[in-house]
Amino acid sequence: MKKLIEFTLNGRKVRVEVEPNELLLNVLREKLCLTGTKYACGIGECGACTVLVDGEAVLSCLTLAIEVDGKNVVTIEGLAKDGKLDVIQEAFLDEGAVQCGYCIPGFILTAKALLKENPSPTEDEIREYIKGNLCRCTGYVNIVRAIKRASELIKEGEK
Ligand code: FES
Ligand code: FES
Missing domain, CATH: 3.10.20.30 (Beta-grasp domain)
Structure with a gap:
């Protein structure tokens, strides 16, 4: 029913x-x-x-x-507010972390949860947190870099 x-x-x-x-x-x-x-x-x-x-x-x-x-x-x-992308979305674009894009919404929302839990993750911590997200295109390097950059941009925005 x-x-x-x-x-x-x-x-x-x-x-x-x-x-x-x-x-x-x-x-x-x-x-x-x-x-x-x-x-x-x-x-x-x-x-x-x-x-x-x-x-x-x-x-x-x-x-x-x-x-x-x-x-x-x-x-x-x-995620975007008033026509402006979320900082994590911006960072993915800035770091060239998007290829076909199919996996990217999942990565960005996982990154959102990570940065709420741990605002300054190390590269190892990022890799551990996103291990359940698969990408067939990028090789992960730029995705990890983008999440690191997003964490830095969020910190800068809070200063
Ligand atoms: S579609 Fe849900 S984990 Fe793959
Ligand atoms: S960008 Fe194509 S699967 Fe990740």
Whole structure:
């Protein structure tokens, strides 16, 4: 039987009817038309479907939509504010960390969770945190550099 859930999505309240077994990934992409959250492996092994739930990075392909009832969900579409990209998005562009781009929303949201938890991560800490995110194009070097740069830009912005 369908259930009506309500949650905050990128700063706005949304209400949507979902099946008890419906995945958050499918609700975001198909019912709410937010296709920035990517479907890739579908089994929790690539990180492409990462979103933030109450500030934590979660895999939306392994999360039931009913689990986010009453919670705060952020997708890649929710990061830019007033037409200005988030600092992590800027850093990915500055460091040339994007090739085909398919994995990038997942990396950026994972980086967002990392920098909230640990504002000054070392390169090793970054690599450890993003180990669940796979990229078939970049070789990771520029992605790690971009996350480091974002942490520096955030610190500079706080001065
Ligand atoms: S699509 Fe969710 S981890 Fe790969
Ligand atoms: S940029 Fe293509 S998979 Fe990462």
